[in-house]
Amino acid sequence: MIRASGLTAGYSRSAPVLDGIDLSVREGELLGIMGPNGSGKTTLLRCLYGSIQPFEGVVELDGCDIGAIPARDVARRIAVVPQETEPGFDFKVGEVVTMGRYPWMGVWRNGRNGHSAAVTEALERAGILQLRERQMSELSGGERRLVYLARSLAQSTQALLLDEPTRGLDVRHALSIMRTLGRLGRGEGLAVAAVLHDLDTALRFCDRAILLKEGKVVSMGVPEDVLSPENIRTAFGVSSSIHRLEGGMHLEVLG
Amino acid sequence: MARVGRAIIFPGLLLLLLVSVALATAVGPVNIPLSNILKALLSPIPFLGPLVGEPPQWVGTVVWRLRLPVAAMALFVGAGLSVSGASMQGLFRNPLVDPFILGISAGGAFGWVVALILTRDLEGVPIYALRALFSFVFSLLAVIAAYTVAKVGGRLPLNNLLLAGIAVSATLTSVTQVMIYMFSETPSQLIFSLMGSCSNSLWEEVAIVAPVVLVGTVLLITFSRDINALSFGEEDARGLGVNVERSKAAVLGLSCLVSAVSIPFCGMIGFVGLIVPHAARKLLGPDNRTLLPASALLGASFLVLCDLISRSALEIALPLGMVTGVLGGGFFLYLLSVKRRVPS
Numbered sequence: 337m338i339r340a341s342g343l344t345a346g347y348s349r350s351a352p353v354l355d356g357i358d359l360s361v362r363e364g365e366l367l368g369i370m371g372p373n374g375s376g377k378t379t380l381l382r383c384l385y386g387s388i389q390p391f392e393g394v395v396e397l398d399g400c401d402i403g404a405i406p407a408r409d410v411a412r413r414i415a416v417v418p419q420e421t422e423p424g425f426d427f428k429v430g431e432v433v434t435m436g437r438y439p440w441m442g443v444w445r446n447g448r449n450g451h452s453a454a455v456t457e458a459l460e461r462a463g464i465l466q467l468r469e470r471q472m473s474e475l476s477g478g479e480r481r482l483v484y485l486a487r488s489l490a491q492s493t494q495a496l497l498l499d500e501p502t503r504g505l506d507v508r509h510a511l512s513i514m515r516t517l518g519r520l521g522r523g524e525g526l527a528v529a530a531v532l533h534d535l536d537t538a539l540r541f542c543d544r545a546i547l548l549k550e551g552k553v554v555s556m557g558v559p560e561d562v563l564s565p566e567n568i569r570t571a572f573g574v575s576s577s578i579h580r581l582e583g584g585m586h587l588e589v590l591g
Numbered sequence: 592m593a594r595v596g597r598a599i600i601f602p603g604l605l606l607l608l609l610v611s612v613a614l615a616t617a618v619g620p621v622n623i624p625l626s627n628i629l630k631a632l633l634s635p636i637p638f639l640g641p642l643v644g645e646p647p648q649w650v651g652t653v654v655w656r657l658r659l660p661v662a663a664m665a666l667f668v669g670a671g672l673s674v675s676g677a678s679m680q681g682l683f684r685n686p687l688v689d690p691f692i693l694g695i696s697a698g699g700a701f702g703w704v705v706a707l708i709l710t711r712d713l714e715g716v717p718i719y720a721l722r723a724l725f726s727f728v729f730s731l732l733a734v735i736a737a738y739t740v741a742k743v744g745g746r747l748p749l750n751n752l753l754l755a756g757i758a759v760s761a762t763l764t765s766v767t768q769v770m771i772y773m774f775s776e777t778p779s780q781l782i783f784s785l786m787g788s789c790s791n792s793l794w795e796e797v798a799i800v801a802p803v804v805l806v807g808t809v810l811l812i813t814f815s816r817d818i819n820a821l822s823f824g825e826e827d828a829r830g831l832g833v834n835v836e837r838s839k840a841a842v843l844g845l846s847c848l849v850s851a852v853s854i855p856f857c858g859m860i861g862f863v864g865l866i867v868p869h870a871a872r873k874l875l876g877p878d879n880r881t882l883l884p885a886s887a888l889l890g891a892s893f894l895v896l897c898d899l900i901s902r903s904a905l906e907i908a909l910p911l912g913m914v915t916g917v918l919g920g921g922f923f924l925y926l927l928s929v930k931r932r933v934p935s
Binding site: 382385387406407408409410411412415416418421422423424425426427428431435436438439441443444491 | 680681683684685686813816819820822823824826827829830831832833834835872876877878
């Protein structure tokens with residue numbers, strides 16, 4: 337669905353953050369993007385939805401250069417959940433999720449086009465229908481993250497890109513978000529890509545993983561192979577081991 | 592305060608506007624009874640006119656020639672300043688921004704004085720419109736200057752924007768005053784008219800301000816969903832499908848237009864664009880789809896009433912800008928002193 341090839345990108349041409357990345361985000365899977373701080377994960381994500389133009393290489397959305405597609409049409413196919421976003425004003429949850437309908441709305445007469453039903457459905461899928469009338473300022477960090485997830489679901493897209501969706505969340509909320517993402521990918525056939533910091537989470541929930549270091553791909557493929565002790569030593573400089581336990585695999589960082 | 596439903600708010604705001612205009616028409620050096628006001632307003636209408644009867648002739652003159660143009664001017668100027676303030680607050684994600692603080696007013700005044708000096712011996716509607724155009728262009732330049740100075744890399748730190756706006760305002764205001772003293776034959780009169788007043792408004796002037804404010808406001812409302820999305824920052828708005836650069840330019844340009852158009856006719860009327868959107872947000876919440884029209888209606892009533900206060904509170908008529916300044920300045924201090932939930 338989204339394919340990047342030969343991607344060299346960043347914020348200054350002399351010191352690109354990404355260097356020759358090839359990657360595809362496919363429908364029906366959850367892709368984990370991992371790497372140390374400053375390895376280019378967020379920059380890669382921003383390239384994938386056309387927010388920054390690469391210096392070299394191309395990002396294709398369904399076979400078309402994403403740079404040539406208007407922002408509105410991109411937003412009908414790819415939804416983004418940014419790392420941290422703070423509204424300038426205290427909106428209601430329902431109002432924030434309604435903004436996810438932006439790419440589908442005209443200027444006038446939006447009352448009768450099923451937007452309200454789409455918003456309700458998105459709130460349900462994110463499991464926060466009961467928060468609809470609440471103010472954003474009243475919510476916990478985890479609930480707010482779910483609101484942004486619901487907003488992206490309201491966009492009715494085929495692809496979902498998330499920047500550290502579990503950052504700052506307690507284990508229960510983090511688990512709930514990861515299960516939801518897995519369900520959206522494998523269950524509902526969306527193309528989901530998430531920047532993840534927690535390697536164990538990535539190992540347990542992702543279908544595919546990509547490990548970056550200094551803007552280059554260290555490894556890409558099945559999480560078990562990508563997160564091998566050798567690769568993790570290369571990327572992070574720490575030793576680790578993978579255990580097979582009841583209920584799946586676990587990655588332990590040894591130090 | 593709890594948010595109240597739109598079903599009550601919008602009819603309420605319309606009613607408030609009607610009452611404000613009726614009061615502004617009735618109260619003055621000579622108070623006119625409401626029955627005569629109604630007669631004066633309705634008698635020119637075919638079919639309805641003969642039913643209500645004619646008012647005394649002087650009432651018709653006072654209402655139509657003196658008080659209504661002033662009320663209409665205050666109405667449109669108040670609506671323009673408020674909708675401009677609300678849009679800019681959304682665009683810059685900050686409730687402390689208004690046309691005054693960002694340098695629009697100072698830029699507009701500068702442009703107007705330049706135009707006035709260049710066309711000092713000329714009169715007439717095209718000349719007024721030309722001066723309004725200068726006012727608009729320079730207000731836009733002032734905001735762009737403040738914006739450019741404040742921007743660091745790809746980010747727009749808010750403190751930078753406010754400081755840059757204040758610096759641009761202060762500089763332009765001083766240069767404007769220097770120009771007035773050097774080139775104007777009636778400097779004190781000019782300074783006085785810059786202090787903000789609708790009191791000598793003519794229908795010809797309303798005819799320039801009204802369409803600009805009406806069209807500008809409607810166009811800004813068409814961008815209300817873009818402003819909503821931009822409340823989460825530019826990166827986020829882009830992810831939602833907003834054409835960020837186009838929307839920003841349009842909202843900024845239209846905000847300048849609807850507020851700067853008033854400066855050649857009414858001078859610098861401060862704080863309306865700050866406090867009215869605040870009050871509207873308290874009533875309806877921050878959703879710009881309802882906030883912008885509500886701000887326009889509330890701002891219209893507010894300035895009509897302020898104008899009424901400015902000419903009837905004391906023996907002498909105060910400049911309108913002084914009244915809004917005293918009310919708005921106090922409100923601003925209150926805002927800064929009260930802990931709010933609005934995230935910085």
